[in-house]
Every structure is written in structure tokens, then in C-alpha cells.
Amino acid sequence: MAQETRIIENTWDLTAYQWKIESDALDLFVKGLKDKKILGRKCPQCGTVYVPGPTYCRKCFRDIDQVVEVSQEGALDAFTVNLADVKGTIVEHPYITCTVKLDGTHSFLMGVLEGWTDWRSIKEGMRVKAVWKDVTQGALADLSHFQLTEK
Amino acid sequence: MKRNVAIISVGYNGRFVSKRPDINIPELIQPAVDTAIGKTKLKHDQIEAYVVGNMHTFEGINQPHLWASDHFGGSKKPVMRVATGGSTGASVYQAAYYHVASGMYDVVMAIGWEKHDEGDAQVGLMGILLPEAFSLFNFGPDMSEDRGVAGLGGGGSTGGAAFQAMSYLTKAHAGIEHIDRVAAMMRSNAAKNPYAHLQQPGCTEADIAKTPIISYPLRYGHTCPTSCGAIAMILVSEEKAKKFGITDRVAWVKGLGSGASDATTGNIIEGQITDPAEQYMCKVVAKKVYSMAGIKDPRKDIQVAEVYSGFSHQDLMWPERLGLVDEGKSPEMLDKGAFAIDGELPLNPSGGVTSTNAIGASAMVRVGEAALQVMGLAEGGHQVQRKIENVVAHGWGGLFQFVTVTVLGRTPVKK
Numbered sequence: 001m002a003q004e005t006r007i008i009e010n011t012w013d014l015t016a017y018q019w020k021i022e023s024d025a026l027d028l029f030v031k032g033l034k035d036k037k038i039l040g041r042k043c044p045q046c047g048t049v050y051v052p053g054p055t056y057c058r059k060c061f062r063d064i065d066q067v068v069e070v071s072q073e074g075a076l077d078a079f080t081v082n083l084a085d086v087k088g089t090i091v092e093h094p095y096i097t098c099t100v101k102l103d104g105t106h107s108f109l110m111g112v113l114e115g116w117t118d119w120r121s122i123k124e125g126m127r128v129k130a131v132w133k134d135v136t137q138g139a140l141a142d143l144s145h146f147q148l149t150e151k
Numbered sequence: 152m153k154r155n156v157a158i159i160s161v162g163y164n165g166r167f168v169s170k171r172p173d174i175n176i177p178e179l180i181q182p183a184v185d186t187a188i189g190k191t192k193l194k195h196d197q198i199e200a201y202v203v204g205n206m207h208t209f210e211g212i213n214q215p216h217l218w219a220s221d222h223f224g225g226s227k228k229p230v231m232r233v234a235t236g237g238s239t240g241a242s243v244y245q246a247a248y249y250h251v252a253s254g255m256y257d258v259v260m261a262i263g264w265e266k267h268d269e270g271d272a273q274v275g276l277m278g279i280l281l282p283e284a285f286s287l288f289n290f291g292p293d294m295s296e297d298r299g300v301a302g303l304g305g306g307g308s309t310g311g312a313a314f315q316a317m318s319y320l321t322k323a324h325a326g327i328e329h330i331d332r333v334a335a336m337m338r339s340n341a342a343k344n345p346y347a348h349l350q351q352p353g354c355t356e357a358d359i360a361k362t363p364i365i366s367y368p369l370r371y372g373h374t375c376p377t378s379c380g381a382i383a384m385i386l387v388s389e390e391k392a393k394k395f396g397i398t399d400r401v402a403w404v405k406g407l408g409s410g411a412s413d414a415t416t417g418n419i420i421e422g423q424i425t426d427p428a429e430q431y432m433c434k435v436v437a438k439k440v441y442s443m444a445g446i447k448d449p450r451k452d453i454q455v456a457e458v459y460s461g462f463s464h465q466d467l468m469w470p471e472r473l474g475l476v477d478e479g480k481s482p483e484m485l486d487k488g489a490f491a492i493d494g495e496l497p498l499n500p501s502g503g504v505t506s507t508n509a510i511g512a513s514a515m516v517r518v519g520e521a522a523l524q525v526m527g528l529a530e531g532g533h534q535v536q537r538k539i540e541n542v543v544a545h546g547w548g549g550l551f552q553f554v555t556v557t558v559l560g561r562t563p564v565k566k
Contacts, residue, residue, distance in 0.1 A: 026290045052422050059424075080366045099423075
């Protein structure tokens with residue numbers, strides 16, 4: 001049987017999706033970002049600090065409403081290095097996505113990692129700090145990246 | 152559970168391969184069903200009920216069972232359909248177990264399959280990300296250059312696993328070379344399994360290290376293929392097994408369980424609190440299952456492990472989380488050859504999921520392979536030669552947070 005291939009051109013209009021997942025956690029988070037603050041919620045029962053902060057504690061299964069501002073410094077957790085762009089072209093400056101545990105929090109915040117020269121020398125536990133866009137507008141993009149503060 | 156249950160037969164449709172354009176889904180399933188029945192003295196009409204499943208969205212064909220039930224003999228019989236993502240095969244098997252253990256039925260067939268050439272698994276996996284991605288669009292993420300795509304998804308399915316791999320390597324003080332090494336071992340094990348997909352006899356660490364990085368520390372050689380294949384198993388009650396006179400060459404279900412932790416990797420909506428490499432629930436479930444199976448020391452009493460590893464670092468992580476190896480000691484076990492087919496704890500003699508992955512079948516293939524090892528019927532040189540009393544089979548699904556564990560053994564648990 002001969003292999004038959006057909007290419008169908010189409011577009012995917014992402015703006016067609018008008019629905020929104022309500023997220024008190026992200027509402028609070030982006031509100032803080034506008035003022036260059038990182039806000040989360042703390043469970044008064046077990047003390048777990050979530051960033052972004054949901055309105056319930058997943059450990060205690062109870063409602064929580066205590067808003068806390070957390071440190072803008074923390075420790076690098078895991079990371080992954082993308083050596084190529086989405087089209088597969090090798091990039092000069094690899095793109096590193098990381099998870100960070102900000103001081104005093106118990107959740108892993110995802111972000112972009114900068115401030116390194118050789119990515120092979122990056123280790124879990126290195127200190128990082130949040131770097132902001134010059135102009136903030138209350139959006140996830142306000143938090144530009146996490147900067148390594150140690151070599 | 153009230154009654155003991157035995158797996159008396161395991162059948163595959165044939166060798167797992169990338170593409171089967173010559174057949175459709177019912178035709179893929181049917182040979183597995185016929186093989187499983189053909190290995191026993193049973194007739195089709197003695198199967199009382201069926202539990203079947205695949206993971207539709209990963210395959211691209213919605214509800215393929217709609218045509219299939221006639222073809223596996225399920226027409227006018229009790230049929231239950233199950234789909235739970237990566238753990239589908241294990242969930243199908245567990246549901247089949249409960250059908251028998253509860254006393255409702257005596258002879259039940261479990262069938263799991265995936266025909267990946269019908270669609271695009273990566274597109275299907277995108278569907279998991281979309282609700283989170285679309286809700287994030289409402290909160291102004293950075294969409295410049297690659298940031299939006301990579302930042303939101305953590306780099307896709309491999310990207311998500313890469314965080315887990317990095318976290319594991321750090322905890323175990325291991326390097327990417329250990330992942331290369333275990334990946335090579337799985338591909339060469341697969342060469343001894345006539346049903347495995349990616350068979351690479353004598354595959355070496357260097358062969359794997361040549362493959363490109365997808366999302367560091369994971370390479371192309373560390374990822375599973377998308378396979379087409381089906382597995383069928385027959386589960387019977389202890390009473391019926393005795394009545395049929397089949398109590399030799401069977402695998403008894405001694406313990407099983409499942410559990411969930413919160414979603415890991417990239418749960419930016421609600422604050423991710425779980426490290427994807429921690430796998431607390433895997434430890435809890437394993438402990439419970441061992442106690443159900445009457446196993447006091449899993450390191451002494453379990454001889455073989457079949458774990459579900461879509462990415463090669465998991466072949467090192469799961470034996471630790473299942474309590475078979477000390478935390479962080481898998482790389483050492485690997486280096487001294489303990490995980491080899493003739494080692495002290497043979498790990499995935501079948502070649503595992505990184506060699507063969509028909510998603511809806513994969514978690515059941517772990518159980519099926521465990522059963523074949525207990526029965527002494529694994530073909531083509533991947534049968535473990537030393538005496539086997541118990542084998543553990545494991546599966547996972549979701550964002551690494553749903554786990555299933557099963558212990559099969561040579562002798563049933565006393566009731």
C-alpha cells in the first residue's frame with residue numbers, strides 16, 4: 001500500500017477561548033506583582049505558605065485567608081535547560097526554566113533563570129532573587145526572571 | 152479482600168511497533184484476546200465479564216471501544232471501560248481484579264491497548280496543559296520569543312519530566328551518565344523480549360549519549376517511543392482456578408493499591424508544594440501493598456521489579472520509592488550490575504516503558520510481565536533464571552502524582 005500524505009492547512013484561533021478559570025490565587029499574585037510584591041497565602045493550622053496562594057490548604061483541607069507578603073530571595077530548586085528554540089534551532093544563550101523556593105515559603109514557583117555564564121555549573125540550592133520589569137502592570141510578565149546571586 | 156484472584160494467562164497481539172496502518176483498533180485487540188484464551192483450555196464464552204481501556208485522547212480516536220466489543224467477545228456481556236491516562240492499564244487490571252475478588256464474577260478478562268499511529272500523542276498531551284495554559288493567558292504571561300511556550304509548559308511533556316529528573320539527580324548525587332546507562336540497559340533488555348518495540352542488542356551508554364538533548368538532563372534516548380499494541384489477561388477466582396485444575400503456572404494477586412498526591416511540576420495556578428521526585432504516595436502505597444501481600448522485607452521477598460518509566464531517570468527513581476533500594480542508591484546498584492536480568496534485583500527485564508509504550512497498555516504490561524516472570528513464561532531470554540517468589544509491578548499517571556502498585560506471587564495469601 002502506497003503511503004499517502006495529505007497536508008491540511010488550518011489556523012488555531014486562541015482568542016476563540018473566551019472562558020476563564022477563576023483563580024483567587026493568581027488574582028492575588030498578579031495584584032502583588034503590580035507593586036513589585038510577591039503575595040501568597042498561609043495556612044494558620046499547619047503554617048504552609050503557598051505562592052500563588054489558593055484559598056484552601058491542600059494539606060489540612062480547610063479554607064485559608066491569611067495573605068502574606070514573602071521574601072523576593074530564595075533558593076534554586078530544579079531546572080531544565082532548553083538548548084534549542086521551539087523550531088529546533090540551537091540557541092547561543094540557552095533558555096533555562098526553573099523552580100524556586102522563596103525564603104519562608106513551601107511552594108515551588110516557576111520562572112526563568114538568568115545571571116549565569118556556564119549553565120553546567122548551576123546547582124540546586126544556589127541563591128536567587130526576583131528581578132522585575134521596569135514598568136509593572138499587574139501581569140505574570142511583571143516578574144521578569146530570577147537572577148543567580150552566587151557563582 | 153474476600154477472595155484470592157489469580158492471573159492465569161497473558162497474551163499480546165504480537166510485537167509492539169510504531170505503525171500498523173494495515174489494521175484497525177478491533178483488529179489490533181483481537182489477536183491479544185485470542186492468544187490469552189489460546190494459552191488456556193477456556194473457551195470465549197467462559198469469560199463472564201470484560202474490563203477494557205485505552206487512553207483515547209493520547210491516541211486521537213475517541214471511544215474506539217464502540218466498535219471493539221464485538222471483536223473481543225464482549226457483546227451481550229458485562230463490559231466496563233476505564234481510562235485514567237498513563238495508569239490506564241493498571242486501572243483496567245485493578246478493576247478486573249475487583250470484579251473477581253468481590254465475588255461478582257469468577258472469570259474476567261482485562262484488555263489494554265493503544266494504537267498510537269491513529270493520532271498524535273503529543274497533541275493529546277497538550278490537552279492536559281490547555282486548561283492551565285488558557286487560564287494563565289488571562290493573567291498576562293510573558294509571550295515573547297520562546298518564553299511563553301516553554302515557561303507555561305515547562306517545555307512540554309519531556310520538560311515536565313526534566314524537572315523531576317534534575318531533582319532526582321541532585322538528591323541521588325548522580326549525573327546524566329547514569330540516565331544514559333540505565334537507558335542503554337533497558338534497550339538491550341528489550342532485545343531479549345520478542346514483543347518489545349525498540350530492541351537494540353548490546354546498546355551502550357555511548358549509543359544513548361549520542362542522541363540530542365531535548366530538555367536537559369533528558370535526551371531523545373531517554374524518552375519512550377509511541378507504540379501500537381495490545382495486551383489481554385485472564386483473571387480467575389481461587390475456586391475456579393482449582394475447578395479448572397490450573398493452579399500451577401499462575402500468578403496470584405497478593406496485594407494492590409493506588410494513591411494520589413497533588414499535581415506536580417508547573418502547578419502555577421495554586422502553588423505547587425510537592426517535589427515531583429519525592430513521590431511520598433508511592434512510598435505509602437507500596438508499604439500498604441507489601442503488608443497486604445504479607446511481605447515484611449521487600450528487599451528480601453521481592454525478586455523482580457517492573458516499573459513504569461516514561462523517561463529513563465524514573466528507572467532509577469521508582470525502585471527507591473518502592474522501598475526496594477535505599478534512597479539515592481539506585482545509581483550505585485546500576486553500576487554494580489544489580490539491576491541486570493541476572494543481577495540481585497532484575498529491573499524491567501522486559502525492557503520497560505522506555506523501550507515500548509502503547510500508553511493504555513503500558514501499565515498493564517508491567518503487571519502482565521510480572522505475571523509471566525512469576526509463571527516462568529517470559530519468552531526470548533528475558534526470563535529471570537533465579538527462583539522467583541514475588542514480583543512488584545508499578546504504574547503512574549497524571550503529572551507524576553497518581554501511582555498504582557501490585558505484588559504478584561507464586562503462592563496465594565492465606566485467607
